[in-house]
Amino acid sequence: MRVNRRLRWVALPLTIASAVALAGCSPTTANGFLPGFDEGGGQATNHTSMIAGLWTTSWIVVLAVGVITWALMGWAAIAYRRRKGQSGLPVQLRYNMPIEMFFTIAPVILVLGFFAFTARDQAILETQYEKPDVCITAIGKQWAWDFQYNGDNCDDPQDPVWTIGVQAQTDAQGNITNEVPELVLPVNKEVTLQLESRDVIHSFWIVDFLYKKDMYPGRENYWSFTPTKEGTFVGKCAELCGQYHSMMLFNVKVVSDSEYQSYIASLKAKGQTGDIDDALDRQQNAPGTGAPAAEGEHNN
Template sequence: MRSRRSMKIAAVSLTAIAGLTLAGCTPEQQRGFLPEGSEGATNHTPDITGLWTTSWIILLIVGLIAWGLVAWAAVAYRRRRGETGAPVQLRYNMPIETLFTVLPVVLIIGFFAFTAKTMSDIERPIANPENKVEVIAKRWAWDFNYTKENVHFSGVQVQTDSSGSPVAKTMPVLYLPVNKTTEIALESRDVIHSFWVVEYLYKKDMIPGKTNYMYLTPTKTGTFTGKCAELCGEYHSNMLFEVRVVEQVEYDAYIAGLKSNPDNQGLLTTDYNPNQNLPGNSVSEDKAHDKSSEG
C-alpha cells in the first residue's frame, strides 16, 4: 500500500514539475536557445530549428522519465523503520531489460533518419542558382568574389578599439540579394578555416586545395554575424565578417559601386597561397629535381 502511495506522489510531482517547466518557457527557450535573429533567416533555418528543438524535447522527456524512475525507486524501495537485513534481490527482468535495449536503438535510428533528411535537404545542389559568390578565407580576413558580376571585395583583418570591439569600417561585408537562390563556393588560401554565419545555423569547413559549397536562399533582410569557426592561428578571434542581405535594388547599387573602382574589377584567386605543397602541385617534385641536379 505504501509503495503505491509513494508511486502516485512521485508521478504527480513529476507531472506538476514538467507542466510548470513547459508553461514557463520563453520564446527563446521554445527555440532551444538558438541565436536571436535566426528565425526565417534562410530557407533552411526552419528545418534546422525543428530538428534541434524536437530532439531536445524528446531527450527532455526521456530524461524526466529516467529521473522520475530513479526518484520513485529511491522512495518506494527505501529502508523502512524497523527493517533489517538485505532487501529482496531481483535480477533478470527480461521485459525491462528488453525495453532498455530496444528504446535507445529506436531513438538513435529516429535521430539519424531525421538528421540525414535535414542534411540532405541542406546539401542538395541548386541546379541554376540566381546568384553565385565565392568566399576565399585567408589569415585572418576574407575575400568575396561576385562571380556573375565579375567583381570582388578584398577584406583586411578586423581591427579592434580600446574596449576590444570590432571597428566597423574594417569589417568585411558580404552582400546577398534577398529571396534569390544562392551558391557559395568556399576556398582557403592557406590553412583550414570554417565559414559560419551564426544566424544561418550552419557552417562548413574551408580546406586548402578543395572547393566546398553551400546552397541557400536568404529570406530575411538584415545584417548577420559571420566568423571563422576553425582555430586558424594567432588572430583567429579577429577573423570576422558580416553578411548583409538587401533588396535587389540595393544589391545592384553595391555591385555598381564595386565596378566603378578599377581595383575591384575581376576575380581574386588563391594564387598567393603560402601553402604550396598541396595535392596536385609539383613544388616538391621540382625541389627534388633541383637537388638532384645540384648533386
C-alpha cells in the first residue's frame, strides 16, 4: 500500500509536467506568450522569432536549474533531517573537491552559454542593411514623434517627405482623444530607421517587434529589419524622459508596397516636403546637431 501511495505521488507531478510540455506545442506558448505573433505563429519582423527563441530558451534553462536546485535542497532537508532520539550536530563535512568543482564549472558554463547566444543574436540584430529599400528618420521629442521618409538613403535623402506628431491627449477616463503620430512601413521590404532626438534621451520601442533602441541628442542610431506582417502595432518611448513620458506614443502601420507609395504621394500632395531633420531641434548649438554657429563663435 505504501509503495502504491508513493507511486501516485510520483505520477502526479509527472502528469502535470507532461501536460505543460504538451501545451507548449501551441505557437503562443512556444513563443513564451510574447507579442508579435499571430495565431498561426507568423512573426511581425524577420527578427521576432529569433528574439523570442532567445527569451524562451533562457527561461527554460533557468527554470531547469531552479528545479534541480530546489530538488537538491528538498532532498538534503529530508534525508539529513534530525531524527527522533538524535542530539547534537551531525558530522560536518568540508572540502568536497568534486562537488566544489561542479558548483564552479557549471555556473561558468551557463554564463558563457548565455553570453555566446546573446552575442550571436545581438550581432544579427545590430547588422544594418547596406542598401535598404526604405530609410526613415524617426525623431523623438518631448513628448511626440516626427517621421521623415528619405527614400532609400538617409544620408542623401531623395525628395524627403515628413509628418510632425503631437503628444497624445487623454480624457478624464484615460482614453486617448487625438491622433497619435503614425509611422507607415511597407511589408516585406528592408527598412532602416535612423533614430535621433531633438532634446533629451528617448528610447524607440515597437512592442510587437520585441526590440528597442535608444535615441540621443546630437547622435544618430540605426535599426534595420524587415516587417513581415501587415497590421497596426503600438509604439512608445521606453526611456523616462520627463513629465509626460507616458504620453509619448505612436502607431506603426505596416501596409502593402502600393499603399505605402500612395501614402508617400499623399504627403507630397499636402506639401509636407523637405528636410526637417535638424531644423526643429531644441538644442541648436549642441555638439553634433549640425546647427550653424553665430559669427565669431564655434561649435564645440
